[in-house]
Amino acid sequence: MTPTFPKAVLFDLDGTLLDSAPDMLATVNAMRATRGVAAMMLDELRPHVSKGSRAMIAAAFPRFDETQRDAHVPEFLDIYARELGKHAVAFPGVDALLDVLDRADVRWGIVTNKPEGLAESALLASGWTHRSGVLVGGDSLPERKPHPLPLLHAAQMIGVDPRDCVYVGDDFRDIEAARAAGMRSVIALWGYRLPGDEPMEWGGDVLVDQAADLLDPARWP
Incomplete structure (x- = not known):
């Protein structure tokens, strides 16, 4: 056949479709500059991008404890909204x-853990807004990846059985979510990974x- x-x-969006690490770098470096801390290099931050804002704050400010990281998320998101795109x-x-x-008339869409408003801005900046059949953000539903709900909801929105969908992502949570949703999956090795990550596993x-x-x-599952 x-x-x-x-x-x-x-x-997935960040680390799969979009190399958003440079925007994230500008964000954490603005935070560091206000505190008199030298700028990070892109290679230092890039592995943390798919892990979310708290992980990037932890990379930028290693001395912050969990409470401090949580407290600085609004600042991170506010600066990122200005740097986005x-x-x-x-x-x-x-x-x-x-x-x-x-x-090929393949229906495609985006399921990300990025807040939906920021994801919409990223799609607009990339020119994908009217091409993507669905966008589900990390705050669109009561659950986020690795829970399967966002993927199942996206499939429903575009009118496709989950078994006929393939999910493409660069993080373990992406593959967990796809498996739980009954979807096949593609691991995007070009994305963001920490040194200890083992995609083969x-x-x-x-x-x-x-x-x-x-x-x-032929490369698709």
């Missing part, structure tokens, strides 16, 4: 991949080195 693309594809770019091959999916259906690999329908 000739390989075909999935009926529907759901993507100024530095971030799509990962190499992503725009071509989305074009191919559109031409996550249980994804396919591991892919770069987005351009997914231009070939």
Whole structure:
């Protein structure tokens, strides 16, 4: 049989479609500057981006305890809202991949743990707002990844059975959520990972080195 693309594809956002680490770097460096702390380098922050704002605050301010990290989340989000889209770019091959999916009439959308308002701004800056069939943010529903609810809700919104969806993400929580939702999964190895992460152990259906690999329908699970 000739390989075909999935009926529907759901993507994580940061670390999968969008290289948002430069926006995040500008955010934490603004926070550090107000405290007289030298700027971080991108390579220092990049592995933490998919783990969320608290993880990035912890990387930027290692002496903060959990309570302090939580207390600084509003400041982080406020600065990030101003920096969003100024530095971030799509990962190499992503725009071509989305074009191919559109031409193949594949329904696609985004499920992220980023707050929905910020995710909407990121889509607008990237020119994907009217192309994405659905957007589910981390605060859109009572649960967020790794819970399956956001993926199941997204599939329902685009009118596709979860078994006909493939979820693409760069974090273990993405693969956990896909498995719990009954979806096949693709591990995006081009994304953000901590040194101790072992994607081979996550249980994804396919591991892919770069987005351009997914231009070939045979590479999809």
